[in-house]
Amino acid sequence: MAADVDALVERLLTGNRRALSRTLTQIEADTPAGRQALSLLHPRSGRAHTVGLTGSAGSGKSTLVGALARELRRRGRTLGIVAIDPTSPFSHGALLGDRIRMQELTSDRDVFLRSMATRGNLGGLAPMTAGVVTALDAFGKDVVLVETVGAGQDEVEVAAMADTTVVVLTPGSGDDVQAMKAGIMEIADVLVVNKSDLPNADLLARQLASIVDAAHSERRTPIIRTASALNEGIEELVEALDEHRAYISTPQVQEAHRRSQARHQVLALARQRLLDRVVAAHREDGRLDELVADVAARRLDPHTAAEALIRE
Amino acid sequence: MPDDKIRVLIAKPGLDGHDRGAKVVARALRDAGMEVIYTGIRQTPEMIAEAALQEDVDVVGLSILSGAHMELFPRVISALREREIAPDEVLLFAGGIIPDADIPQLKEIGFRAIFGPGTSTEDVISFVREWAGARPDGKA
Numbered sequence: 327m328a329a330d331v332d333a334l335v336e337r338l339l340t341g342n343r344r345a346l347s348r349t350l351t352q353i354e355a356d357t358p359a360g361r362q363a364l365s366l367l368h369p370r371s372g373r374a375h376t377v378g379l380t381g382s383a384g385s386g387k388s389t390l391v392g393a394l395a396r397e398l399r400r401r402g403r404t405l406g407i408v409a410i411d412p413t414s415p416f417s418h419g420a421l422l423g424d425r426i427r428m429q430e431l432t433s434d435r436d437v438f439l440r441s442m443a444t445r446g447n448l449g450g451l452a453p454m455t456a457g458v459v460t461a462l463d464a465f466g467k468d469v470v471l472v473e474t475v476g477a478g479q480d481e482v483e484v485a486a487m488a489d490t491t492v493v494v495l496t497p498g499s500g501d502d503v504q505a506m507k508a509g510i511m512e513i514a515d516v517l518v519v520n521k522s523d524l525p526n527a528d529l530l531a532r533q534l535a536s537i538v539d540a541a542h543s544e545r546r547t548p549i550i551r552t553a554s555a556l557n558e559g560i561e562e563l564v565e566a567l568d569e570h571r572a573y574i575s576t577p578q579v580q581e582a583h584r585r586s587q588a589r590h591q592v593l594a595l596a597r598q599r600l601l602d603r604v605v606a607a608h609r610e611d612g613r614l615d616e617l618v619a620d621v622a623a624r625r626l627d628p629h630t631a632a633e634a635l636i637r638e
Numbered sequence: 639m640p641d642d643k644i645r646v647l648i649a650k651p652g653l654d655g656h657d658r659g660a661k662v663v664a665r666a667l668r669d670a671g672m673e674v675i676y677t678g679i680r681q682t683p684e685m686i687a688e689a690a691l692q693e694d695v696d697v698v699g700l701s702i703l704s705g706a707h708m709e710l711f712p713r714v715i716s717a718l719r720e721r722e723i724a725p726d727e728v729l730l731f732a733g734g735i736i737p738d739a740d741i742p743q744l745k746e747i748g749f750r751a752i753f754g755p756g757t758s759t760e761d762v763i764s765f766v767r768e769w770a771g772a773r774p775d776g777k778a
Contacts, residue, residue: 334654344722347691347694350694351645419668419674420673421674421676423675425689426678429678432677439692440693441673441675443643443673
């Protein structure tokens with residue numbers, strides 16, 4: 327297997343798209359081959375500009391990603407797009423429909439669009455999103471756009487993975503209040519008021535401006551007004567992304583930024599692996615079911631049960 | 639934990655805009671626990687093959703009502719081949735309005751099943767599952 331993976335990664339690095347696609351499948355399934363591929367690809371990554379786009383369902387993220395992708399292509403940049411949709415908690419299946427809104431991009435060979443399902447992960451991303459981004463980066467894409475599922479709250483995972491995080495809001499949807507809740511404003515490197523042809527767009531932009539002003543941060547978060555279905559504001563958005571990239575590329579910011587990304591990634595993987603191990607060990611011996619039954623019957627409290635699971 | 643999912647592309651080649659059947663099959667396969675990529679209507683053979691390549695799907699299902707299947711299906715196969723995807727690497731099936739007389743020729747070029755009107759979604763699900771279970775890597 328080791329030799330197969332070497333050959334696959336070799337072909338990926340020479341620009342073979344089929345090899346890229348197969349590698350992404352292995353990474354997504356978190357197989358030994360996928361892990362080995364990542365260990366070969368990680369040193370070759372770090373060149374792409376990774377942009378995460380998040381915002382509530384219906385905020386027009388897919389359409390915005392489509393418009394943004396067209397503008398980036400017009401400027402000659404090659405693109406990876408990772409579009410994430412939810413896995414059903416009941417059937418564990420998923421319907422991935424982001425290609426519908428990106429039709430004209432799908433025959434452009436310099437755009438590689440991969441749909442991913444969340445597979446039980448919370449936080450708006452699929453579990454192996456970071457690995458998929460690494461592979462697209464090592465493949466040589468200039469920009470990798472990651473479109474989250476978009477609950478619109480608590481999506482710090484995106485910010486931990488992306489170089490630049492774009493938070494997409496829409497007028498009249500209560501987004502101004504959502505924006506003030508902890509989390510979403512802190513992760514935004516660029517704020518977008520999408521569907522800005524709708525009434526109340528000015529009001530939302532003003533409210534956001536006052537929140538940004540009150541933050542007194544070193545870099546003022548730009549607020550870009552777009553109407554992505556009408557292709558308005560997209561050039562301004564690209565310029566804001568470029569400005570942020572230049573900002574994080576200054577030596578003092580870059581070092582801190584990369585370290586914090588790396589720390590988050592390592593800890594997230596360690597957490598997942600430890601949990602997988604504990605669950606795998608105690609599912610087989612039936613201990614997990616026993617403890618669960620004890621907690622349900624109030625014979626044991628959940629803290630003691632969790633502690634027992636880890637120790638045994 | 640390694641997580642293997644059956645990934646399916648459901649696509650509508652050609653110019654007819656009626657995608658109710660395609661959507662019913664897409665939802666049924668999702669409800670059966672698969673990851674279904676739906677491309678929407680009016681897809682060219684190149685767009686379908688490109689989606690199959692980028693999404694690295696295990697299964698490609700085509701839905702057609704326009705009668706252009708003998709023209710479009712072989713072009714889907716050649717577009718897949720151009721992208722190094724041999725017809726035996728993916729499970730190809732089709733549904734819609736396809737005369738019985740055309741079925742042998744479609745099977746010849748790589749389609750493993752043709753589902754006509756009135757097919758139950760259960761039949762499609764078990765067909766896909768059976769094939770996935772029988773593969774050498776046992777991915778199911």
